[in-house]
Amino acid sequence: MPNMSPKKVQIPEQDPQIRRKNFDEVALGYTLEQAMEEATRCLQCKTKPCVDGCPVNVPIPEFIKAVEDGNIDEAYSIITKENALPAICGRVCPQESQCEGRCVRAKKGESVGIGRLERFVADYIMSKGNIEPKNIEKNGIKVAVVGAGPAGLTCAGELAKKGYEVTVFEALHELGGVLLYGIPEFRLPKSLVAKEVQSIIDMGVEINKNVIVGRSITVDELFEEGYKAIFVGSGAGLPKFMNLEGENLNGVYSANEFLTRVNLMKAYDFPNNPTPVKTGKRVAVVGGGNVAMDAARTAVRLGAEEVYIVYRRGEEELPARLEEIHHAKEEGVIFKLLNNPTKIIGDEKGWVTGMECVQMELGEPDDSGRRRPRVKENSEFILPVETVVIAIGQSPNPLIRQTTPGLSVESWGGIIVQEETMETSKEYVYAGGDAVTGAATVILAMGAGKTAAEAIHKKVLELQG
Numbered sequence: 316m317p318n319m320s321p322k323k324v325q326i327p328e329q330d331p332q333i334r335r336k337n338f339d340e341v342a343l344g345y346t347l348e349q350a351m352e353e354a355t356r357c358l359q360c361k362t363k364p365c366v367d368g369c370p371v372n373v374p375i376p377e378f379i380k381a382v383e384d385g386n387i388d389e390a391y392s393i394i395t396k397e398n399a400l401p402a403i404c405g406r407v408c409p410q411e412s413q414c415e416g417r418c419v420r421a422k423k424g425e426s427v428g429i430g431r432l433e434r435f436v437a438d439y440i441m442s443k444g445n446i447e448p449k450n451i452e453k454n455g456i457k458v459a460v461v462g463a464g465p466a467g468l469t470c471a472g473e474l475a476k477k478g479y480e481v482t483v484f485e486a487l488h489e490l491g492g493v494l495l496y497g498i499p500e501f502r503l504p505k506s507l508v509a510k511e512v513q514s515i516i517d518m519g520v521e522i523n524k525n526v527i528v529g530r531s532i533t534v535d536e537l538f539e540e541g542y543k544a545i546f547v548g549s550g551a552g553l554p555k556f557m558n559l560e561g562e563n564l565n566g567v568y569s570a571n572e573f574l575t576r577v578n579l580m581k582a583y584d585f586p587n588n589p590t591p592v593k594t595g596k597r598v599a600v601v602g603g604g605n606v607a608m609d610a611a612r613t614a615v616r617l618g619a620e621e622v623y624i625v626y627r628r629g630e631e632e633l634p635a636r637l638e639e640i641h642h643a644k645e646e647g648v649i650f651k652l653l654n655n656p657t658k659i660i661g662d663e664k665g666w667v668t669g670m671e672c673v674q675m676e677l678g679e680p681d682d683s684g685r686r687r688p689r690v691k692e693n694s695e696f697i698l699p700v701e702t703v704v705i706a707i708g709q710s711p712n713p714l715i716r717q718t719t720p721g722l723s724v725e726s727w728g729g730i731i732v733q734e735e736t737m738e739t740s741k742e743y744v745y746a747g748g749d750a751v752t753g754a755a756t757v758i759l760a761m762g763a764g765k766t767a768a769e770a771i772h773k774k775v776l777e778l779q780g
């Protein structure tokens with residue numbers, strides 16, 4: 316008999332008052348007993364609606380059944396046939412709008428905790444340290460991958476499984492892309508990212524760090540070096556700004572810079588690590604997505620006394636995951652909804668002292684389906700803050716498109732691909748992830764990497780005759 320409790324088994328979490336002061340992970344994860352109990356909530360539906368909601372088609376009921384039976388090795392092997400980064404996806408995927416959003420249990424109560432179970436399985440196996448590197452016979456065909464984010468790593472792993480000699484070229488000195496420098500430690504421990512990345516390297520993928528494709532070497536030069544196909548997973552690392560007066564004052568950051576300083580450069584441990592990040596007592600983060608929540612919660616942990624999310628629409632329109640909004644509120648982040656900045660104000664030395672805002676109201680829905688915000692007359696006010704973090708989105712870095720003749724791109728910079736194959740306008744060049752879609756999700760980037768790997772395999776086989 317399935318467990319018909321309308322609620323998920325609770326996941327233990329650090330107390331908000333304690334976690335406000337540390338960068339340790341917030342959610343602590345299920346024990347084996349808790350995971351097995353949650354697994355009994357799955358109805359093992361024949362139609363598997365949850366799987367339809369998963370962009371990489373993890374066989375969800377099958378892996379949950381294995382957890383219910385206490386066979387975690389089996390569960391891990393089922394998941395990793397389709398998803399090479401389960402500990403990461405179990406933590407950061409927007410499950411509520413994907414697998415869990417389709418779960419039949421969500422019709423009367425809470426969905427099965429698919430993400431929590433996926434995370435449990437990955438953590439359990441990694442804690443035992445028994446992920447065996449597989450011995451794969453090489454086929455001698457070289458493929459290059461640009462970028463070691465989830466799109467590039469997934470594509471590399473899938474091709475390596477098929478025997479290709481894959482080399483990943485990564486601009487930074489560390490691997491993982493946004494998983495490493497964007498998403499903070501308290502949501503995604505970096506040691507975990509390193510372990511999952513290592514499991515891909517163990518498939519025989521070669522890694523070339525500190526190489527900026529488009530500067531150190533171009534896409535065409537990679538072909539000259541004998542690579543038969545190239546996958547571009549270079550992400551969307553270029554921050555957007557609002558072009559506000561005062562945006563270049565000291566104390567204004569893009570979320571990208573703010574989070575990179577803290578995550579990758581370990582600014583939270585200054586002066587033991589050499590990169591400082593200055594937050595005043597009061598911080599305003601402009602935006603309402605996951606990036607904004609991460610920046611706000613990071614500012615709390617750096618010791619800011621008042622941290623505001625300034626977002627021009629209402630609560631219902633906030634694009635961040637529900638869990639992140641909930642956690643931010645618990646940690647004391649103040650939501651100033653229906654407010655929009657108009658100007659950043661500074662002192663005579665060029666440091667931020669405040670942000671002028673206007674109040675907004677919502678009108679009819681716009682093209683994105685969200686209600687269009689409009690300014691309320693005479694509603695200007697000044698929010699006194701010493702730091703402003705702009706978190707309103709990122710776009711693809713222009714370097715690859717500028718140095719790769721024949722590559723068609725959208726007006727906003729996204730690389731244009733054929734959806735079924737991820738092939739670009741340049742033959743044998745494929746692309747996926749944020750470089751194609753603009754800022755999106757980890758799992759969509761992974762899905763694109765998988766699709767491209769399959770298509771590259773077919774195309775290169777054709778080449779071989």
Ligand SMILES: Cc1cc2nc3c(=O)[nH]c(=O)nc-3n(C[C@H](O)[C@H](O)[C@H](O)COP(=O)(O)OP(=O)(O)OC[C@H]3O[C@@H](n4cnc5c(N)ncnc54)[C@H](O)[C@@H]3O)c2cc1C
Nearest residue numbers: 462464465466486492493497528550748749755756757760
């Ligand atoms: C703060 C933050 C929080 C987020 N939270 C979530 C979340 O909770 N859930 C979720 O699903 N998604 C989240 N996202 C989005 C998610 O991280 C991205 O959609 C995903 O990482 C995109 O993967 P990618 O591989 O396309 O690009 P990236 O992760 O950006 O990786 C691209 C890699 O390419 C490298 N690169 C770029 N240009 C070059 C070049 N010319 N040569 C060589 N290397 C290059 C970069 O250094 C980087 O390592 C978040 C994003 C941010 C910024």
Ligand code: SF4
Nearest residue numbers: 357358360365418419
């Ligand atoms: S939809 Fe929900 S209950 Fe049905 S198989 Fe998937 S996880 Fe289990």
